[in-house]
Amino acid sequence: MGTWDIGHFDNDTAADFSGTLDEAAPEEREGLVRGVLTVVAETAAEDYLDSYEAAQAVAAAALVAAQCPGGEPVTTSYGPDEPLPTFAADLRPLAVQALDRTVADESELAELWEESEENEDWRRTIKDLRAVLAPEPEPAAEALADL
Template sequence: MGTWGTGSFDNDSAADFIKEVVEDGVVALREALEIVLDPDLEYVEVEEGSRAMAAAEIIAALTSGDHRNITDDDLLSWVEEADAKSVTGQREQALDAVDRVLGPDSELPELWEDSDDLREWQRDVQRLRSSLT
């Protein structure tokens, strides 16, 4: 996992996903959530989990108006111009996706479990969950 920090955007998968969101908009957000929420998906791989966490972070920023966790300039511009109403219905879906990524059939928590930064990552994830409720 190409990770450089504990935040939702601090990994290679999320960095690639940001480009997709800037290009494709809300469709990219919806697809990232739908992949991890697919009932036929038995195990959430790290790439899908990271993308879903980034999508949830973007939805939280759009619906709350709090953009301070958006660190990429292009994404920040997109978020500032996007219509928050376009993702209002996805807030609960984003929370469900975060919960699925944190669940027992997911690679991302397994990878963080062995990290010295586990507690910091858990705090960031809890902040994200709280912002979606």
């Protein structure tokens, strides 16, 4: 995999995934995102996760997160050019599962980043993406009053 930076689309696989989305009919784009996330999320913990699948899942999760409150728009030239549909809310927890699997044991992408000086920075980008997809709930007003 050709990788040039730590961004979610800064590798050949993610850029190719963007091209696939652009070439797909508009009504097929959510299904492609869902499919990539599902494959990674459903990869058993003891099974080895290929970096190709993981890189696509990170890109797909970034697209889902971009539509969440606090999400960063995908502005890189390596992201999709064509408009994406408004994704169903059930893609958020699926994206979280895929990200968790991507950074877990038996993940080639995680192993490749561990060998890099940018490992901590890359992991921080995944953590930040995950936080947008599954934000911590705000404490209730009563709980704050008890403090």
